[in-house]
Structures are given as C-alpha cells and as structure tokens.
Amino acid sequence: MKYVYRNRTSDCPYELTLSLISKRWKPRILEVLAQQSLRYGDLKAALPGVSDKVLSAALDDLTRDGLLSRTSFAEIPPRVEYAMTPQGDSILTAIAALRDWAIRENGR
Amino acid sequence: MKYVYRNRTSDCPYELTLSLISKRWKPRILEVLAQQSLRYGDLKAALPGVSDKVLSAALDDLTRDGLLSRTSFAEIPPRVEYAMTPQGDSILTAIAALRDWAIRENGR
DNA sequence: CGGCATCCACACGGATACTG
DNA sequence: CAGTATCCGTGTGGATGCCG
Numbered sequence: 001m002k003y004v005y006r007n008r009t010s011d012c013p014y015e016l017t018l019s020l021i022s023k024r025w026k027p028r029i030l031e032v033l034a035q036q037s038l039r040y041g042d043l044k045a046a047l048p049g050v051s052d053k054v055l056s057a058a059l060d061d062l063t064r065d066g067l068l069s070r071t072s073f074a075e076i077p078p079r080v081e082y083a084m085t086p087q088g089d090s091i092l093t094a095i096a097a098l099r100d101w102a103i104r105e106n107g108r
Numbered sequence: 109m110k111y112v113y114r115n116r117t118s119d120c121p122y123e124l125t126l127s128l129i130s131k132r133w134k135p136r137i138l139e140v141l142a143q144q145s146l147r148y149g150d151l152k153a154a155l156p157g158v159s160d161k162v163l164s165a166a167l168d169d170l171t172r173d174g175l176l177s178r179t180s181f182a183e184i185p186p187r188v189e190y191a192m193t194p195q196g197d198s199i200l201t202a203i204a205a206l207r208d209w210a211i212r213e214n215g216r
Numbered sequence: 217c218g219g220c221a222t223c224c225a226c227a228c229g230g231a232t233a234c235t236g
Numbered sequence: 237c238a239g240t241a242t243c244c245g246t247g248t249g250g251a252t253g254c255c256g
Contacts, residue, residue, distance in 0.1 A: 003210050013210035014135035014203055022130035024249070027122035040218050051250050056219060077217045078256085087213070094209040095122055101202040102111050102121035105195070132229070148238050159230050164239060185237045186236085221254080227247090234241075 006065060020065050021095065025050055025058050030084075033068065034092050037083035067091060114173060128173050129203065133158055133166050138192075141176065142200050145191035175199060 003013045010016040021027060025047060032038065032046045044055055059082060062068040067088035073079040084092070111121045118124040129135060133155060140146065140154045152163055167190060170176040175196035181187040192200070 003214050005210065005213050005216060010210075012136050012139060013207040013214075014139060016210040017206035018126070018130055018135060021122075022126055027126055028120050031120055031122060044218095049250090051252095052219060053221090053251090054249060057248095072218095075217095078219090080218060090213075091209055094205040097202040097205040098125035099121040101199055102113065102118075102124040104198075105113050106111050106121075108113060152238095157230095159232095160239060161231090161241090162229055165228095180238095183237095186239090188238060217256100219255085222252085224249105224251085226249090229244105229246085231244085232242085235239085236237100 008065075017091070017094065020062075020067065021091065023058060023061065025054060026062065027095070029055075029058060029062065030067070030088065030092060030095075033082060033084050033088075037081050040080050040082070043082060062088070116173075125199070125202065128170075128175065129199065131166060131169065133162060134170065135203070137163075137166060137170065138175070138196065138200060138203075141190060141192050141196075145189055148188050148190070151190060170196070 002009050002011065003016045005016055005020070008016060008019060010019070021030065028047055029043065032043065038046065040055075040059075043059075044050060044052070047055065059068065059070070063070045063082075066085055069083050069085050071081045071083070073081070110117050110119060111124045113124055113128070116124060116127060118127070129138065136155055137151065140151065146154065148163075148167075151167075152158060152160070155163065167176065167178070171178045171190075174193055177191050177193050179189045179191070181189070
C-alpha cells in the first residue's frame, strides 16, 4: 500500500506524516503559529537562535506542503504574514497526541 | 517550562517526542515490532535496504530510550530478540494519530 | 522588512569488510 | 548470527553578507 500526500509518497503512514514535521524548528513554528498568525520578524523573534536561511527554508516547506499560508502585503516596508491552514490545524490535532505523551512521561 | 524524558530535555513537548522517533527507519521498526517481537536478522529482512550500521544504531537508540527491550540469549549461534516495552506501546498509541492523519489525507 | 546567496563544518546514511 | 570498524558522499544547520 502506498500513501500519498501532495508530492510525497511512503509505504509507511507514520513516516509520511513525520516527513512533513520532523525537520528542525518545524514543531516550534507550528506551536507558535497555532496561537496566532505572525509576520516573519515576529516569528523569528519567537524562535531564539534560528537563522534566516533555516527559518525561511522551513517556512517554504510548510507552505508548499499546505500546512501554512503565506500572505504578502504590497506595502513599504514589506509585510508577510504566516498562518495555519485548515490542514495545518488538522495535523496539529494529530501531533497533540505527541505533546500529551511527553507531558505524561515528563520527568521519567 | 522544561520537558524531560530520560536524558533528553526540550522546551517543546512535540519536539521531545519527535526526537525519539524521527530518525530514519525508526517509524518502520516500531511499526514492525508492534506486530510481533523479532530477532535482529528477521527485523533486517523486514526492512529491505537498511544497512547493519544504521539498523543497529537505530535499535541502540530505541533501546536506550526505553521504547524497545533487547534480550540476548547465550546460545550458539547467538540470538537477540527485540520487543516493544510498555513505553514503546504507549508512544505507538500517540503516533497512531499521525498514521490516521496520513490515511485521512491520503490522495490529497 | 523579509528574505536569498555563499561558505563552512559536521552529522548522517549507506557500502563494504571484518569479528566474537 | 549479530553485530562493529572504516571510509565516503551527501544533506543540513548555522554564520555572515547582501539585496529588492
């Protein structure tokens, strides 16, 4: 059996979902944007230590994979807003189980 | 807030759980062992394409992280059995939500 | 402001050969 | 049988500098 999501395929449905979210910073990006939409600079400020290259690469991935929306306003200075999509929200529900596991096992 | 599991810590509970399972082959190892305990050679045969080095490194990780048990029998030829621990089973329950997400989104 | 280009160092997966 | 040792190519993260 092959599982498909957009351009990705895998024999293992775990792996397919993990491939969308397991890169560095992605879980935190989703965690932050789950609370509120943010523009690029605010997002970067919320993630101390991330570089522009890595952050923009992660945002590109998440946007291309349909988990985030990217809205660019034709203003000066430029403004770009990132927000969760419905698919992003649904995957957040799925990974909430991972959060709960960590909380339940906390300290062990 | 800091989340702790054995030797690992993270500010983000998603990331803590993901760090345990997101390396290559780990999801499939867990998927296979969820069905039945297996010895090393059978596990390798169930994962076409994996090398000894990578497989044994992943098994070491999972064992050290308490998700798998490793039982070595003092026989000739040697026999080593890998099986899920209760913690491994509980994390499988958590990542089942990821599997369900992939299945629900399948083909989109 | 919101990136991208470049460069570097290191971690990782994979192939092969060898061993208790 | 169940690994370890070694080497290698690639990918990834991070730092810095520049640009529309």
